[in-house]
Amino acid sequence: MNFGIVVFPGSTCDRDAFHFIKDVLQESVTYLWYKDSLPKEIDCVILPGGFSYGDYLRPGAISAHVPIMEDVIKFANNGGYVIGICNGFQILVESGLLPGTLIQNKQLKFVSKSVYLRVETTDTPFTNQLNKKESICLPIAHGDGNYYISQDELKQLESNNQILFRYVDRNNEPTSNANPNGSIQNIAGISNLDKNVLGMMPHPERAGEKILGLEDGLKIFKSILKHWNEQGGDKFGSY
Amino acid sequence: MFRAQIKVNLKTGVLDPQGEAIKDSLHSMNFNEVNDVKVGKLITLSLEDNDREQLEKRVEQMCERLLTNPVIENYQYELVEVMSK
Amino acid sequence: MFRAQIKVNLKTGVLDPQGEAIKDSLHSMNFNEVNDVKVGKLITLSLEDNDREQLEKRVEQMCERLLTNPVIENYQYELVEVMSK
Amino acid sequence: MNREGINLALTNIELQTIKNLLKKEPNEVERGMFEVMWSEHCSYKNSKPLLKELPSKGENVIQGPGENAGVISLGDGDAVAFKIESHNHPSAIEPYQGASTGVGGIIRDVISMGARPTALLNSLRFSPLKTKRTRYLFGGVVSGIGGYGNCVGVPTVAGEVYFDPSYNENPLVNAMCVGTLKEDELYRGETGSPGNLLLLVGSKTGRDGILGASFASEALSGDNASDRPSVQVGDPFMGKLLIETCQNLLKTESSAIVGLQDLGAGGLVSAASEMASKSDMGVTMDVSQVPLREENMTPYEIMLSESQERMLFIVKESQVERLRDKVKELGLDASVIGEVIEEKKLIVNNRDITVANVPPRALTDNVPEKLREIKFPQYLTEQWKQEPQVSQKLQTMITANNYSYENLIINMLNSPNIGSKQWIYEQFDYTVGANTVKAPKSNASVVRLKGKNKGIAINCDGNSRYVYADPKRGAKIAVCEASRNLVTTGAKPLGLTNCLNFGNPEKPQIYYQLANTIKGMKEACETLGIPVTGGNVSLYNEGENEDIKPTPVIGMVGLVEDLSKIMSADFKDEGDMLVLLGE
Numbered sequence A: 001m002n003f004g005i006v007v008f009p010g011s012t013c014d015r016d017a018f019h020f021i022k023d024v025l026q027e028s029v030t031y032l033w034y035k036d037s038l039p040k041e042i043d044c045v046i047l048p049g050g051f052s053y054g055d056y057l058r059p060g061a062i063s064a065h066v067p068i069m070e071d072v073i074k075f076a077n078n079g080g081y082v083i084g085i086c087n088g089f090q091i092l093v094e095s096g097l098l099p100g101t102l103i104q105n106k107q108l109k110f111v112s113k114s115v116y117l118r119v120e121t122t123d124t125p126f127t128n129q130l131n132k133k134e135s136i137c138l139p140i141a142h143g144d145g146n147y148y149i150s151q152d153e154l155k156q157l158e159s160n161n162q163i164l165f166r167y168v169d170r171n172n173e174p175t176s177n178a179n180p181n182g183s184i185q186n187i188a189g190i191s192n193l194d195k196n197v198l199g200m201m202p203h204p205e206r207a208g209e210k211i212l213g214l215e216d217g218l219k220i221f222k223s224i225l226k227h228w229n230e231q232g233g234d235k236f237g238s239y
Numbered sequence B, C: 001m002f003r004a005q006i007k008v009n010l011k012t013g014v015l016d017p018q019g020e021a022i023k024d025s026l027h028s029m030n031f032n033e034v035n036d037v038k039v040g041k042l043i044t045l046s047l048e049d050n051d052r053e054q055l056e057k058r059v060e061q062m063c064e065r066l067l068t069n070p071v072i073e074n075y076q077y078e079l080v081e082v083m084s085k
Numbered sequence D: 001m002n003r004e005g006i007n008l009a010l011t012n013i014e015l016q017t018i019k020n021l022l023k024k025e026p027n028e029v030e031r032g033m034f035e036v037m038w039s040e041h042c043s044y045k046n047s048k049p050l051l052k053e054l055p056s057k058g059e060n061v062i063q064g065p066g067e068n069a070g071v072i073s074l075g076d077g078d079a080v081a082f083k084i085e086s087h088n089h090p091s092a093i094e095p096y097q098g099a100s101t102g103v104g105g106i107i108r109d110v111i112s113m114g115a116r117p118t119a120l121l122n123s124l125r126f127s128p129l130k131t132k133r134t135r136y137l138f139g140g141v142v143s144g145i146g147g148y149g150n151c152v153g154v155p156t157v158a159g160e161v162y163f164d165p166s167y168n169e170n171p172l173v174n175a176m177c178v179g180t181l182k183e184d185e186l187y188r189g190e191t192g193s194p195g196n197l198l199l200l201v202g203s204k205t206g207r208d209g210i211l212g213a214s215f216a217s218e219a220l221s222g223d224n225a226s227d228r229p230s231v232q233v234g235d236p237f238m239g240k241l242l243i244e245t246c247q248n249l250l251k252t253e254s255s256a257i258v259g260l261q262d263l264g265a266g267g268l269v270s271a272a273s274e275m276a277s278k279s280d281m282g283v284t285m286d287v288s289q290v291p292l293r294e295e296n297m298t299p300y301e302i303m304l305s306e307s308q309e310r311m312l313f314i315v316k317e318s319q320v321e322r323l324r325d326k327v328k329e330l331g332l333d334a335s336v337i338g339e340v341i342e343e344k345k346l347i348v349n350n351r352d353i354t355v356a357n358v359p360p361r362a363l364t365d366n367v368p369e370k371l372r373e374i375k376f377p378q379y380l381t382e383q384w385k386q387e388p389q390v391s392q393k394l395q396t397m398i399t400a401n402n403y404s405y406e407n408l409i410i411n412m413l414n415s416p417n418i419g420s421k422q423w424i425y426e427q428f429d430y431t432v433g434a435n436t437v438k439a440p441k442s443n444a445s446v447v448r449l450k451g452k453n454k455g456i457a458i459n460c461d462g463n464s465r466y467v468y469a470d471p472k473r474g475a476k477i478a479v480c481e482a483s484r485n486l487v488t489t490g491a492k493p494l495g496l497t498n499c500l501n502f503g504n505p506e507k508p509q510i511y512y513q514l515a516n517t518i519k520g521m522k523e524a525c526e527t528l529g530i531p532v533t534g535g536n537v538s539l540y541n542e543g544e545n546e547d548i549k550p551t552p553v554i555g556m557v558g559l560v561e562d563l564s565k566i567m568s569a570d571f572k573d574e575g576d577m578l579v580l581l582g583e
Ligand SMILES: Nc1ncnc2c1ncn2[C@@H]1O[C@H](COP(=O)(O)OP(=O)(O)O)[C@@H](O)[C@H]1O
Pocket: D122, D123, D124, D156, D157, D158, D159, D160, D161, D417, D418, D419, D420, D421, D422, D424, D425, D428, D439, D440, D441, D442, D443
């Protein structure tokens, strides 16, 4: 599978994602420069974490308007896989590919730690290798991860099973203590209606190797590989 | 030459943790007359153009496409003519 | 009841990387008439008091002691009387 | 190098020395250049004679003191560059920006060696958090450190903090950066041969820090308002672009790049004169070619500006255009501002008018060094007399308060000096980079080298109460503690950097602390076989009433040869035995 990682000015997790895809997942991967267009052979676009444009104005706002994003939006609307991690999630909501928005953490502070997530939907390209209600552990590191959406849209997210991950405590409950940033209903990751676009604040790409202490991130990417293969692999793609 | 001053505020109902925190701090400093605090943005643009009507449209486009997030923010702006140097 | 609207801006000479980044982005979106962008804060306080003179002093104290960072920011404010609900 | 401890006032002796060196009266620009370069922070005039004593050689040392950062070999062609530096005074004025620019500055020191920054550490000293002011300063510093490090994507993996009333007016903020490189990709601040060009890369130059120079080393006064213009604002976004640009150029254009140097304290003056005198060359510069952020800046201001996020590259003339285009494509300004010349002069022009002309060595090497008067501190005489009674005193205290072991332990854990530091490190992204094997909550942090089974262990330590009680022994304890912390994770200590935070060296008792701390450090390093590859001195940390406790901070780097053999401090299994080793 061909992964493409968009490098925005100020991306910081582009190299982590690259290492993860190439050395851990052992799939093919290329960097995509934000000023260029999206090459045809890419099967999955990753919008990496970081502080693109220094988070100036609003996190993700300026990046949502760079040249490559026009292609990424078309690619997503045609059914291509797009994953936004942390700042990538912020770019996805700013570009309109995902609903809602991400505002400053309720505590007004950057938060960096490992959190537990409950898998809420397994019927997606990103979670099919996980069990429903399974608890996984991933690192977070962000200052603006507080997911906000209007009540009406929240209902739609729920009824369409677009909520993929919630922050939970050790008992697997989405309590307010387990909520690291004030996100509405402890939401940590969502997908679009068609389930081909994923946005999440936690970092699966930092959690794929035993030596780093956490490995659950791998399951998310294995899900994508499985889904892609089931769709016909190489014959799928080419949007 | 014009200057646009754009006031960006959070929509009512949207959580404003910063405003809340500031209110609490002010109370703890005995500024008890403060009932409510809202924190917004003030964006000032210097514009190289002299057609007010045209500029109004442009500033609105800028606000809608980049400068504000319609999910949580609303805005108001003022255009003031200024002397060019 | 009064409302104070406080405009907080960076002092001249203080680096404003945010303004630069927004300007570049507006240019790349073909808003080429934009010469300069400054981003400041807009703080709105609802005040439970009716003595304007007294409030002016209080608002200045709030600005200096908490709301602004006098090292790099300056501020202006307006007090407007509003009907209590 | 960041601005710190600059005392602008040249003494009469220094002025006379300058006249003799120049064989004329210096003009305003030249005088400003000397003021900055001969300040304590740039010249180390108070500490140089003492620092010479520290052991700096060793089989693994690739670069010792004298460059922007020390470099040590990790074997197999891998190397590590590291350095610690203070940003105390700026952080006391504007905590967020002060701390944040401190982090930015130390990162640039490491990238100027050709390394990619891989980890950050910090060492903080504050007054107990009892007043609003201290809490504001502390909170601001912590978020400023995170604000820069998180944004540039370098993990902050470790640090330490102590609270003591002596830091009330002078909190300490030391930042350390560690970077990795290949041994054969090391760069230095060199000019190469005449004809090479000076390419200034990064942010535009503003008036940052110029007027501020004078406050930094004078005792901080209560009225900080007057210090306003001196504050430098960091732009971590630009800092990140600078890291990537440097890495990109050094990896792909190595044949075109001769040397590089970061711009910190002393701005262009410092960068140009240091490169020229190290290489035994001269430099001509034209300030009108420097991209400016503000209007009507004078040559004096341009030369002395301490605007952040700038680097000076020395490049071969034939390739300069390609390099310049590449830098611009990567999102930064780049401008040719001067040329290397044979004649050993630093010539500053403003278009066709020469505004300064001085020998670079005069700026960098000829400052009159000061061996100050040393006096055994009064407080030590008294303290040492009491020493035998200390354990007795403790016992009396325990009995008097009816302390059980349980509440003694709870009391100790309650002390902010011992309690959890979670509030701090949770604001720092310590996992970005996907190399962090151990951090935080460990004796030393470990970051791996990707694709290898080895890693770097790092930490910083320095208990100033011990140093205050006995400067020489206290310094030894600090070195030993740092090395123990490395060893207990399974690493072999390879080298150290240090930051010497002290009070006013003109007071003989403070100079005693400084001199003996260095002696202790020297002895410990020699005994343990750990070389000192660099460091930083911050003096004049005094308030109106008192000097800070003498605070050497040791930053140490070690090699973990086999990552699978790392040790951690947590209990593993029920029934495991506890064994106490040592005295
Ligand atoms: N200022 C700081 N920045 C980052 N990490 C810190 C800081 N202070 C403490 N820590 C981390 O918190 C943990 C506990 O620190 P400390 O209480 O000093 O432990 P110890 O005394 O065991 O070294 C360590 O992992 C340390 O690196």
